[in-house]
Amino acid sequence: MSPGGTVAEALAQARARGVAPLDARLMLGRLLGQSPTRLIAHDEQPLGEAVARWADWLERRARGEPLAYLLGEKEFHGLMLEVTPDVLVPRPETELLVDWAGELLRGRPEPATVVDLGTGSGAIALAVKHAHPLAQVTATDVSAAALGVARRNAERLGLEVEFVEASWWQGLEGRSFAIVVANPPYIRAGDAALASLGHEPLAALTPGADGLAALRAIVDGASAHLDASGWLLLEHGFDQAEDVRGLLAAARFEAVATRADLAGHPRASGGRRPARTP
Numbered sequence: 074m075s076p077g078g079t080v081a082e083a084l085a086q087a088r089a090r091g092v093a094p095l096d097a098r099l100m101l102g103r104l105l106g107q108s109p110t111r112l113i114a115h116d117e118q119p120l121g122e123a124v125a126r127w128a129d130w131l132e133r134r135a136r137g138e139p140l141a142y143l144l145g146e147k148e149f150h151g152l153m154l155e156v157t158p159d160v161l162v163p164r165p166e167t168e169l170l171v172d173w174a175g176e177l178l179r180g181r182p183e184p185a186t187v188v189d190l191g192t193g194s195g196a197i198a199l200a201v202k203h204a205h206p207l208a209q210v211t212a213t214d215v216s217a218a219a220l221g222v223a224r225r226n227a228e229r230l231g232l233e234v235e236f237v238e239a240s241w242w243q244g245l246e247g248r249s250f251a252i253v254v255a256n257p258p259y260i261r262a263g264d265a266a267l268a269s270l271g272h273e274p275l276a277a278l279t280p281g282a283d284g285l286a287a288l289r290a291i292v293d294g295a296s297a298h299l300d301a302s303g304w305l306l307l308e309h310g311f312d313q314a315e316d317v318r319g320l321l322a323a324a325r326f327e328a329v330a331t332r333a334d335l336a337g338h339p340r341a342s343g344g345r346r347p348a349r350t351p
């Protein structure tokens with residue numbers, strides 16, 4: 074690259090390092106404070122003072138660091154969220170849980186109580202509160218650092234959500250909710266997928282062993298924390314639907330069902346606590 078380099082040269086560098094053109098345009102757009110469209114129309118412009126940061130970002134992206142960590146943000150369910158390496162990058166498939174909770178909220182008297190267990194960046198809790206302002210939303214995480222990110226997102230977006238540091242149900246003693254949602258860590262220990270996710274917090278990705286420990290802990294304690302006829306909605310791996318439906322059935326949940334994500338993978342399962350405990 075010529076001293077300083079141009080946008081066209083930077084894009085060629087990115088191609089040579091195997092970085093997707095869209096990612097490269099978003100990174101350059103952020104560094105130069107311009108829209109990706111303007112960058113393409115004026116690709117002869119110099120990087121100027123942004124050249125050192127570009128070199129750093131290109132290297133990190135080429136090594137697999139998520140784009141969201143470089144940009145410091147990720148869009149989820151129409152909300153732009155701050156993300157840092159302390160939180161999982163929210164995934165589009167998780168929007169399924171928000172929409173499912175929304176359907177249930179529409180059929181309930183307001184204000185309904187909702188808890189998002191393992192909130193990370195606050196993605197699910199904040200999206201539910203944004204779509205259903207009357208809902209009383211609580212969000213928990215065992216990670217104080219993650220809760221810090223989630224709190225900042227809530228403040229910036231002006232969304233009133235209660236945050237509680239808790240390990241699944243420990244920390245929520247005596248509390249009961251109409252809807253419980255969770256996207257817990259569920260990848261099996263040793264799963265090849267973990268190798269490509271090394272930049273995200275391990276505790277957000279896997280509970281170890283068969284990947285079901287967190288889902289089990291949540292299902293096991295759920296009945297004591299759900300209102301009568303309350304719902305538990307859980308995200309899980311594409312090949313864990315049968316196991317999770319089994320856990321829900323064993324815990325006497327009714328109307329147990331699985332929903333698929335946009336890619337057609339069974340991605341979330343849920344059930345209703347009986348109106349009366351048998």
Ligand SMILES: C[S@@+](CC[C@H](N)C(=O)[O-])C[C@H]1O[C@@H](n2cnc3c(N)ncnc32)[C@H](O)[C@@H]1O
Pocket residue numbers: 160161162163164167190191192193194195196197213214215216219239240241256257258259276277278
């Ligand atoms: C898969 S991430 C989901 C984050 C966020 N809900 C989302 O969908 O983007 C799982 C989250 O569960 C949290 N977590 C892990 N173990 C936990 C525990 N014992 N109690 C509460 N949260 C826990 C992690 O810190 C992480 O934020």
